[in-house]
Amino acid sequence: MSAPPTGATDTATPGDAAVRAELSRLRDSIDNIDAAVVHMLAERFKCTQRVGRLKADHKLPPADPAREARQIARLRELAESAKLDPGFAEKLLNFIIAEVIRHHEQIADDVVANGGGTP
Template sequence: MSEVPPELARLRSSIDNIDAALVHLLAERFKCTQRVGELKAEMGMPPADPAREERQVARLRALADESGLDPEFAEKFINFVIAEVIHHHERIAGT
């Protein structure tokens, strides 16, 4: 099938915009966490903060639930991002 139906083309165009926004948002988040990693290393704080993570997961699960997104998915997603941030912080701290 060579012709893409207009609705499918429109939806894919929006998906492309959303994916671009997600990349930009993640890039901004990692800029912030880079600086957090530097500050924590300077202050001798550990790379991970499990209590903060627990609050974030609970908050994001509630937001997901309210907005019709699967809370399990939201939790997996934020844990995936946080795990990467912690690797960066370990590298910054030289641990």
Template sequence: MMSEAQSQLATYRQVIDSFDNALVYILAERFRCTDEVGLLKAKNNFPPVDPDREARQLSRLRQSALDSNVDPDLVESLMKSIMKEVVLRHGQIAAEYAAKQR
């Protein structure tokens, strides 16, 4: 028989699993949007990276983390990882676009 604590733990884990699924979905939607940005950049010969935008984003998100009582270093680390992936994808999109133009 499951104790009350075990039952509560199982409930928390279900909620956490739902949040994890939501995070993956949100990340997929973010990548769909940033892929469109990558294509727009490729079509218009914009640079793949906008350091000023990245700095503003990180600053804004660090403040949002502080306001939400979340470790801003963790948020910055996660966002830098996401941004790195976006830049890689933008490079792939630009190469594919260039290949189609030949």
């Protein structure tokens, strides 16, 4: 079964006002959670940018495979206890880690390009 086309809306019979109201309430909750996730990711990336700068200033490598492995194991455990698919949680963290490493590499390149000064 395929998903409805983008922009399609759910339709309920005219007597299903309660269904539409519940659907709206649930979607409002989802929208709020999505906003919180975005804000949490923004805060996380602010911290990882500072880590990247510290690593660049001290000529440390952008990636830390041992820490990444510990974080993945930790997140998988958290996911299991939260009844979330650990495989999904791992994929999400791997995506975030890849982006963090990309940022760290860019910061290191900027530090080198600026002769070690603040980019």
